[in-house]
Amino acid sequence: MSELPDDIRRALSELPRERQPDPALEDRVVRAVLGRSRRWLWVGAAAAAAAAAAALLVMTHPWSPAPATGQTYVLLLSPGQAYLEPAPGRLEERRAEYAHWADSLARLGKLDLGGHLEPPGDVVDGLFIIRAASDSDAARIAATCPHIKYRGHIEVRRFVE
């Protein structure tokens, strides 16, 4: 088996085995593990201006957004030209996949709200309100959404209250 030279072995042995994360992580983890239940809301609303809808939903929803660090972002989902529509009769399955993704974000304390708009629109037919550390972090989270897998389009916008 390929072996490593002594100097590399020595350097490996000196690498730190422990690192302290941001202290705020502890509270986030405690909330995720002990404090938060899964939250998912299907939004039935006219396909109005998505940002306005987002603001309204934030104000009227009974639970408060998690006091997470970072900023609020709105992910606006639209089909775009290349979107792969679900096969006939498979819409609920597709929505369940999105819901599962949203659940995983909620468990991480990163989802404030998510849902789809009825009836589906050409411009925006779903939105998620998330917490992210930065623009790039928000874009990275958006890239994990199943919508990307189905070649949909997601616009990521910082939400200013």
Next chain:
Amino acid sequence: MTGGEDAFRTLYRAHTPALYALALRLTGSDQNEAEDLVQETWVRATRKMSAFRGESALRTWLCGVLVNVRRERVRTAWRMVDAPEIERASPARDDAAFDLERAIAALPDGARDIFVLHEVYGYAHREIAEMLGVVEGTSKSQLARARTLLRKALNPDEARP
């Protein structure tokens, strides 16, 4: 603070520095992603605690959960993201510029996981195989591959015929 929360925080503080250090190495020092991994690891671990059979140390089991969360992300959603260019280790090998962490970060995902677990954390192939759900032969072959790549990254002369 409830008794359950108190107990969880004690557990969290005992093991998180090691989990975070491992997460940083597996993500190429991406702090946001490393924190996400640690959080998801605790969420999964607390849900799957009944699966912990006490045959390995709790930390080993937690590390296994973390590595599997990471691999799951790499296999599925994260592959949708345009991977940032990973800076390769400097070809000029002098002591001041010697950056072992960066060279490890540049290893391919599968090989890096096994290299870090074996060479940095000292896990045996049997333990790694159990953590990752692979056979020991896979762990050994990926380790040999990682060692070869690492040597070449740190000693570019070796790569030349």
